[in-house]
Amino acid sequence: MIDHAHDLASVQEATDRLLTAAAALDNAAGARPSRLPGWTVGHVLAHLARNADALANVLDGRPMYVSAEARDADIERDAPRALDAQLDDLRASHAGFRARAAEPADWTRSVELRNGVTDIASRVPFRRWAEVELHHVDLGIGYELEDLPAEFGEREIDFLADRFSGHREVPPTGLRGDGGQVWTTGGGAPGGPIAVEGSTADLLGWLAGRRDGSALLVKGGTLPALPPL
Template identity: 90%
Template structure:
């Protein structure tokens, strides 16, 4: 069962970790390449701030972004800012999102996200948690997939496995972590079942497009090629 209040507290903890790590960087760090192709550290930080605003919009019944072009333009506008301005923006946007999410509401209601995707309001705090954790890794400043909270890692594996469940490009696939947790996904493409085993961090990295899966053990066929998120 989704506990949005628990997830909001986790968003705060994850954001605090991120802010502390970024505050230790020198001002030139914002212009350095991140692990996301074509994006600097400043781009990732700008995206995180604007994503908090966007998810607040979704909870409030508004479109997340005016348009895809406006989203991209806002990130490009904000990416070159000094690190202090990035931190102030992240603090303010995170506080705004969490304040809105803390208000009494019908958490079973459906909200609209990007590209026509819908979800229950109760899952939005977890989506924000995922943004903060994964993009902290994307900054390339010493926070790795192995450093993520175990609860988050296992839940995000389940979330992504559900996302690819029945996908026409993914054969039936069974995921097993070294702790013994099992998930299933795919099933819409010919072939399989394929068994994919490895550490939770490597499974998440592969599912989230952060690792190529070369550290995973694959049985019953080739490692499935996953569509972009």
């Protein structure tokens, strides 16, 4: 069962962790390449701030972004800012998201995200948690997939495995973690079943497009090529 209050507390912890790490950088760090192609560290920080605003919009029943073009333009506008400005913005946008989430609400209601995707409101805090954790890794400042909280790692694999379940480009695939956890995904493409085994970090990295899967053990075929998230 989704516990939005628990996830909101986890968002706070993850945000505090990211802000503490980013505060140790110098202003020149914002212009350095991040681990996301075409994005600097400043782009990642700007995206995190604007995503907090966007998810507050979702909770308020408004469109997540005015448009895809406006989303991209806002990130490009904000990316070159000095580090202090980036972190102040991230703190403020996070506070706005938390304030909106603290208001009385029906957490079982349906909400709309980008590209017509719908979900229940209680899952929005977990989506924000994922943004903060994965983009902290994307900054390339010493926080790795292996450093992610164990609970988050397993739940994000659950989320991504479900996202690709039945996908027409992914054959039936079974996943096994190094702690014995099992997941299934794919199933919409011919072939398989394929068995994939590895650590939580490597499985999550592959599913989230952060690692190429070369560290995974694959049986019954080749490692499926996953579509973009």
